[in-house]
Amino acid sequence: MTAPERVEHPPDAEALAFLTRPGLTRLWTAARTRLERNGLQPAGTLKLDHLDAQEREALSLLLARPISGRTATVRLPDLDSRLRASAVGRGLASTLEELGPPLTDRRAVRDAAAAERARLWSTAQAEVEATSLSAQPWTAQWLEEIRRSGTLPRQEPHTATTVITQAVQTLATLFPGADARPTPASWGRGELATRTTGSAHGLDDGTLLSRWVLRGIALARDVEFPGDAPARRALWRMASVTPDEVSSTVLAYGLRPIGGTWREAALRERADHHMETHVTLRELRALRLEMPQRTRVHVCENPRVVEAAADTGRTAPLICTSGSAATVVLTLLDALAATGCTFAYHGDFDWPGIALANRIMQRYEAEPWRMRAADYEYLAIRTRTQVTPQIALTGTPTEAMWDAELAPAMDALGVALHEEAALDLLLEDLG
Template structure:
């Protein structure tokens, strides 16, 4: 049915707008039932007159309480000829049964966990004490809460399948399996257990429960947990650019790295190589850290002697692993990066995590470089993004904001190469 034009014109008048807004909120919250009441305050004369005509009784004050069942009955016996819910639908937009949606959502979520428990019951995991704690932990933490019920059920099903493939995780007789192979077996794609997937996070929570450890937060801990369960992560695709590392160990890997350093050759190291290397450098070695590969190239060309690690922009896991290893061995790091906000943010990260010292990264250094760039007529590149305070120098961010000029490491290349002590 449609509202008669005269009734629609009356109901749609602006003076009744607050009535319909309040009634809509109440109906959508209580299962689209004309129950309860709404209160309107601050009614002006036009609104009072319109509400009085709507309800068939005089509204004499600026406040009114409207019972929804009364309003529903009134609409049915007037020219509107329909109930409150239909009237609101005609006035638009369509009503949403939020209570029904919530109840439906709760039922769907309950079905997700019931299906997961059924999957466990039909698997070798059924007799494992940790599994019920794992499911309870996932439920409480909301680990799959942002997924649709259908996607959440699929992630949990695949997680049970993956953990079943690794069962029992403490058995040393279990043959190691590549993470990509396991992911392909469970999801059909080699990337199904990549670090950024919900499935990976859910499976790792299960492995942590099985092995009696805390769920891993950082990438090194995640890889260690995978290895403890007999899963071999990909440790060869990412590399860190290094120069001048001279480990003192007697192995062939350490000898090869020292030889490349003697020939002033840069070296790309994988996570796999880092795990195998004994990266203890000569006592007192200071390791310089730069952001741009051009610094490594210039250091090699100048036959510098100092140890150098390049983050190649935002430091990847393999970079952080190497810096972790070096600081754990007692070596001091000194960081230089771009004089822009991402460069300062990366510097803060390395200073906080590794206790690095700044290297040519003071406000005075920035101002001198900016002045020199201006004198040379180098076009100014403005800073972009939100400002970042430097942990090591409270004056640096204000100086950068004042001059509004981004300076990349190439502008300080002459300084950096001199600091790296070139040999003859």
């Protein structure tokens, strides 16, 4: 037969009055500290020094042995047994619970915290390994800095997991691998936050997530972590993130949408007066960019083409990427594509220009606009004949998806040609 479980009852009033006498206060304080460190087990020995008469008397009665000196040694197993056998009728841990606040198993707390830290870092590392960050040389330092800061374990577990996961996803979005699907070259911060956190305010200043993302950007760009708001905005821009939806604009010309609001009417009026327009992302969200079916829209890389088109009164719709496929640029082109517009693209004859052209042509099935090998060779010969200073072609060769002969021709001649070299020809095409 198994022994019946011992049921501990609260001490009676007389026993409780004895336990709470001032002469035992130091004993209970020391015992509480030791038990909380020992996993709530009554093990080890306490030494109480400089005892006064009141303490010696109380300890003598409690331990059932005379305490006459200024120092007393108390074995916690003996104290536990003594309490159980006395009128108190319960062990040391239960007695301390009765006398004061609940005991904290600090060893268990430490073990749980260590396990939680291990789980969080395992989660973080797994998230990194599943993204393009695994190939970034600064990722290990970023994780180590977060670990050393001690910030992560202080968060509620669900919050900590969410924030570290979102930080990894945000940085992976900003620094995609070579084989990643095309993403905007720049983002509005609210747009990026919505993409990676579900909330447009997820990357607002002062949030833990924004600090961790900025720390990753600083490491990626090899700059100091920003100490003030202007420096933080500058760092966001270093990662092609604009803090709002009005700072980033797309340069447009000759757009004549058929929508009936004042916004569409303003674009038509500016087109009639041969005036270019800088359109913000916020404006694009409000515009109804419905165009006549099969409207042919020309897309260029450099603002000088738009300026020249306006100066010479050209009428064809023209969009400028300003050297990058920023979010606001793609937003406008997406809206035009949705109404059935077709596109023709021209950019610089250099390797970054070819890479950008690939993105635009692939995304919108755009036709090359004087961007074939024959066009490049003609311009290269013409600039040389005109004794125009030549710009050396540098960087890693990039194959043009629309013309297999273009990259070899550029590599062979080794000359970079900006759009301005073809400006007269482009203006002819713009009518």
